[in-house]
Amino acid sequence: MSKQKLALIGNGMAGVRCIEEILKIQSEMFEVTVFGSEPHPNYDRIQLSNVLQGATTINDITINDWNWYKENNITLFSGETVTNIDTTKQIIYSDANREVAYDRLILATGSIPFILPIKGADKKGVTAFRNIEDCEDMIEYSKKNKKAAVIGGGLLGLEAARGLLNLGMQVDVIHLSEYLMDRQLDPAAGKMLQRELERQGMNFYLGKQTQEVLGEIDVKGLRFSDGEEISADLVVMAVGIKPNVAMAQNSGIPVNRGIIVNDYMETKIPNIFAVGECAEHREMVYGLVAPLYEQGKVLAKRICGLESKAYEGSVLSTKLKISGVDVFSAGEIFEDEQAKSIKEFNEWNGTYKKVMIRNGKISGAVLFGDTKESNILLSMINKNADVSEYLNAGTSEPSVSLVTSMSNEEIICGCNGVTKGDIVTAIESNGLTSIEEVKGCTSASRSCGGCKPLVGDILELTLGADFSKSNQKESICTCTTLSRDEVVAEIREKNLTHTREVMNVLGWNTSDGCSKCKPALNYYLGMIHPVDYEDEKESRYVNERLHANIQKDGTFSVVPRMYGGVTNPDQLRKIANVADKYNVKLLKVTGGQRIDLFGVEKEDLPSVWADLDMPSGYAYGKTLRTVKTCVGENFCRFGTQDSIGLGIAMEKKFERVGTPHKVKMAVSACPRNCAESGIKDLGVVGVDGAWEIYIGGNGGTHLRAAELLCKVKTSDEVIEITGAYIQHYRETANYLERTSVWVERVGFDTIKAIIGDKQKRMELNQRLDEALSVLQEPWKEIIESNAIQTGLFQKVKIPAISNK
Amino acid sequence: MGKTLQKIKISTVNEMPKNLGKTVTIGSHEIALFHLANGEFRAIENRCPHKGGVLVEGIVSGDYVFCPMHDWKISVKNGEVQKPDNGCVKTFHVEIEDGNVYIVL
Numbered sequence: 001m002s003k004q005k006l007a008l009i010g011n012g013m014a015g016v017r018c019i020e021e022i023l024k025i026q027s028e029m030f031e032v033t034v035f036g037s038e039p040h041p042n043y044d045r046i047q048l049s050n051v052l053q054g055a056t057t058i059n060d061i062t063i064n065d066w067n068w069y070k071e072n073n074i075t076l077f078s079g080e081t082v083t084n085i086d087t088t089k090q091i092i093y094s095d096a097n098r099e100v101a102y103d104r105l106i107l108a109t110g111s112i113p114f115i116l117p118i119k120g121a122d123k124k125g126v127t128a129f130r131n132i133e134d135c136e137d138m139i140e141y142s143k144k145n146k147k148a149a150v151i152g153g154g155l156l157g158l159e160a161a162r163g164l165l166n167l168g169m170q171v172d173v174i175h176l177s178e179y180l181m182d183r184q185l186d187p188a189a190g191k192m193l194q195r196e197l198e199r200q201g202m203n204f205y206l207g208k209q210t211q212e213v214l215g216e217i218d219v220k221g222l223r224f225s226d227g228e229e230i231s232a233d234l235v236v237m238a239v240g241i242k243p244n245v246a247m248a249q250n251s252g253i254p255v256n257r258g259i260i261v262n263d264y265m266e267t268k269i270p271n272i273f274a275v276g277e278c279a280e281h282r283e284m285v286y287g288l289v290a291p292l293y294e295q296g297k298v299l300a301k302r303i304c305g306l307e308s309k310a311y312e313g314s315v316l317s318t319k320l321k322i323s324g325v326d327v328f329s330a331g332e333i334f335e336d337e338q339a340k341s342i343k344e345f346n347e348w349n350g351t352y353k354k355v356m357i358r359n360g361k362i363s364g365a366v367l368f369g370d371t372k373e374s375n376i377l378l379s380m381i382n383k384n385a386d387v388s389e390y391l392n393a394g395t396s397e398p399s400v401s402l403v404t405s406m407s408n409e410e411i412i413c414g415c416n417g418v419t420k421g422d423i424v425t426a427i428e429s430n431g432l433t434s435i436e437e438v439k440g441c442t443s444a445s446r447s448c449g450g451c452k453p454l455v456g457d458i459l460e461l462t463l464g465a466d467f468s469k470s471n472q473k474e475s476i477c478t479c480t481t482l483s484r485d486e487v488v489a490e491i492r493e494k495n496l497t498h499t500r501e502v503m504n505v506l507g508w509n510t511s512d513g514c515s516k517c518k519p520a521l522n523y524y525l526g527m528i529h530p531v532d533y534e535d536e537k538e539s540r541y542v543n544e545r546l547h548a549n550i551q552k553d554g555t556f557s558v559v560p561r562m563y564g565g566v567t568n569p570d571q572l573r574k575i576a577n578v579a580d581k582y583n584v585k586l587l588k589v590t591g592g593q594r595i596d597l598f599g600v601e602k603e604d605l606p607s608v609w610a611d612l613d614m615p616s617g618y619a620y621g622k623t624l625r626t627v628k629t630c631v632g633e634n635f636c637r638f639g640t641q642d643s644i645g646l647g648i649a650m651e652k653k654f655e656r657v658g659t660p661h662k663v664k665m666a667v668s669a670c671p672r673n674c675a676e677s678g679i680k681d682l683g684v685v686g687v688d689g690a691w692e693i694y695i696g697g698n699g700g701t702h703l704r705a706a707e708l709l710c711k712v713k714t715s716d717e718v719i720e721i722t723g724a725y726i727q728h729y730r731e732t733a734n735y736l737e738r739t740s741v742w743v744e745r746v747g748f749d750t751i752k753a754i755i756g757d758k759q760k761r762m763e764l765n766q767r768l769d770e771a772l773s774v775l776q777e778p779w780k781e782i783i784e785s786n787a788i789q790t791g792l793f794q795k796v797k798i799p800a801i802s803n804k
Numbered sequence: 805m806g807k808t809l810q811k812i813k814i815s816t817v818n819e820m821p822k823n824l825g826k827t828v829t830i831g832s833h834e835i836a837l838f839h840l841a842n843g844e845f846r847a848i849e850n851r852c853p854h855k856g857g858v859l860v861e862g863i864v865s866g867d868y869v870f871c872p873m874h875d876w877k878i879s880v881k882n883g884e885v886q887k888p889d890n891g892c893v894k895t896f897h898v899e900i901e902d903g904n905v906y907i908v909l
Binding site: 512514539554790795797 | 829830837855865873887
């Protein structure tokens with residue numbers, strides 16, 4: 001029997017996802033042809049705002065690459081637009097004069113951005129934010145221009161605005177409503193969001209209607225209906241999308257706002273289906289990914305002739321993808337006669353929660369600042385849970401019952417489109433027992449990680465008594481079920497001395513570990529046996545193995561030590577000479593107050609170090625990086641203490657000792673805190689006649705203000721407290737756990753009590769001194785060892801060979 | 805198609821520490837040569853299919869190397885990228901003779 005011809009118009013997320021579902025059910029049934037107007041394979045449109053914000057790149061957002069189409073024998077016409085469908089003869093016509101006959105046809109033409117029909121909307125520098133080209137245009141514009149105006153303070157507009165801020169532009173956001181995201185948020189949450197985004201640098205014009213785009217050929221600015229004008233070199237219209245239905249309509253397919261479909265995604269014309277943003281189901285058009293995936297599944301079954309549950313619509317939920325801003329909204333959000341709410345507003349922490357109740361059932365929610373409950377609330381809304389269930393959620397264990405009530409079709413991981421059924425099947429057929437394994441097998445929770453708690457619940461539900469919650473978060477990698485504490489205890493008890501021995505004795509399920517456990521075990525062994533343990537170079541991440549920072553092109557960067565950020569003409573001359581001699585591509589002053597030399601070839605590293613004749617700055621190390629200092633009392637008119645002197649003393653004392661993760665320190669000579677002591681792993685602030693010591697700060701991924709541990713009189717006391725703190729961190733933190741996370745996990749008060757205990761403090765310092773006593777300057781060690789240079793640094797180069 | 809295979813000496817067994825890689829360029833080929841824990845030698849293209857990361861600097865565990873850029877796991881035996889990622893790198897034939905390591909091209 002010859003294959004049926006299946007055609008898809010629209011090479012985007014909804015349509016291609018549906019094809020994937022069809023191939024899963026019946027890979028041989030159809031001969032598939034796909035038309036896509038965009039010149040790209042199927043990509044993750046949702047991630048465009050992350051591309052603009054610099055969190056990912058265009059290459060990374062491809063979902064199905066060109067090969068996928070080949071491998072699945074799909075004929076793809078990309079960059080080609082379908083102009084007409086003859087629904088009686090069942091033929092498609094494209095703008096490249098192509099004619100393709102079909103037996104079944106899926107319309108997944110998506111949406112088009114809505115461009116305000118105002119004067120000047122066609123000027124150069126006005127763009128939408130919908131596809132890769134828009135994104136590239138904005139990035140290009142940001143290189144030459146300063147001022148951007150985003151029209152639309154909804155989800156897309158704000159994400160675009162954040163991206164443009166990241167690209168270095170000044171950004172005005174113009175919004176018609178009096179508060180932001182008025183479709184998803186109530187005024188309280190909208191105002192909180194506005195304050196947070198203003199803090200991030202956005203400027204808002206609310207309650208403003210744009211009347212005209214100003215400028216000759218290029219955009220120069222905007223005029224509002226009240227006559228006010230602002231200047232702008234780039235205007236992004238993000239006022240909404242509308243279903244792309246013109247071609248369907250012209251071909252005689254019944255259309256309302258979108259292409260009208262029934263509960264099985266069938267249009268009113270035989271053999272033609274519609275899915276995704278172009279489809280209108282029960283008078284709803286969806287513009288979010290989860291509903292589209294649900295629709296795709298129903299449609300796939302229908303097309304393959306399988307029994308399928310009807311699609312009954314979806315509850316809309318939204319999360320804003322801007323770092324540092326947690327916003328969630330789902331279901332209905334406004335109170336009325338019948339709909340009541342439970343509200344919690346914490347002005348101090350900047351959190352807001354509103355849970356909507358209609359007829360005693362949970363019907364919607366808005367969260368700002370803390371979105372931990374979003375999964376639970378969304379499930380409750382989806383299953384129309386009784387308000388009592390929500391109110392009891394704190395006392396009982398609601399999460400397990402939530403995944404219990406979900407159907408197998410329900411999407412758990414929205415980023416990767418993984419359903420509950422996919423996860424359950426993977427757990428059962430592959431014997432998975434941890435979230436990590438589920439992630440490896442299904443990709444669930446791999447992207448944003450927001451669904452991790454749900455994946456954990458599904459594991460618990462599927463495995464029942466076999467599931468051990470304690471193994472979940474703690475196991476150090478998928479090679480073992482043992483936690484960090486268990487492994488460390490076993491190493492001490494059985495006196496294990498090298499990584500392979502640990503793996504063998506403790507029953508690792510891999511012969512030789514992985515990239516997670518090898519460096520971790522190497523660290524724990526070194527921490528436990530500081531004097532006897534021989535560091536395993538092969539168990540170190542490349543940077544720590546080669547004592548330089550690897551860059552994306554495989555070259556390295558070199559950062560010599562400048563104690564306390566203080567340098568001198570001699571050092572600077574040496575650095576300049578090395579930079580000339582080795583063609584250093586970039587010299588950059590680092591955030592840790594020293595100089596980074598970029599683009600050094602691996603085999604040149606030892607001679608670069610020899611020429612520099614300076615110690616390693618350990619800019620690559622899980623160890624003390626730098627002690628940043630302000631200039632202090634010797635020059636500064638506000639300085640109350642010798643911050644440089646103390647910083648140098650601390651750096652010299654604690655450098656090189658291995659820690660679970662990098663450790664950054666700072667010493668400021670007054671509370672103006674020019675060395676940023678408040679966001680360091682350990683920060684010291686000089687006040688008149690004393691030093692304050694702060695711990696657990698972080699200025700990176702996990703932005704956190706350091707907490708005041710104690711106030712001491714002398715520099716010696718600072719060093720003593722610091723030593724005890726570092727050693728306690730070395731002994732109790734998980735490998736790769738920064739102090740900011742560790743302090744929160746272990747508890748600030750617990751740490752304070754231990755360091756405050758004189759006896760314990762002394763013992764900690766003794767153990768640290770033992771570890772410090774055996775350390776050597778690594779660059780010098782390598783310069784003096786031919787064996788290390790040959791084994792680790794030399795490349796083999798053989799000129800081109802001739803093939804006769 | 806008279807293409808003759810050539811056997812090119814790269815290094816000696818003793819000079820190559822176990823569980824580490826060596827960067828080898830032969831003409832336009834950039835190759836990552838690994839000395840595995842079990843004593844075997846394996847050679848693959850020194851370029852991760854993800855973003856071109858230098859595989860030679862990765863952590864080697866058993867028959868796999870983990871790309872130092874984004875931790876993709878790749879078999880040094882058949883060049884296949886391990887799930888959930890996809891792709892493949894070229895492999896090269898390695899021979900050991902009298903304590904010398906050769907790549908056959």
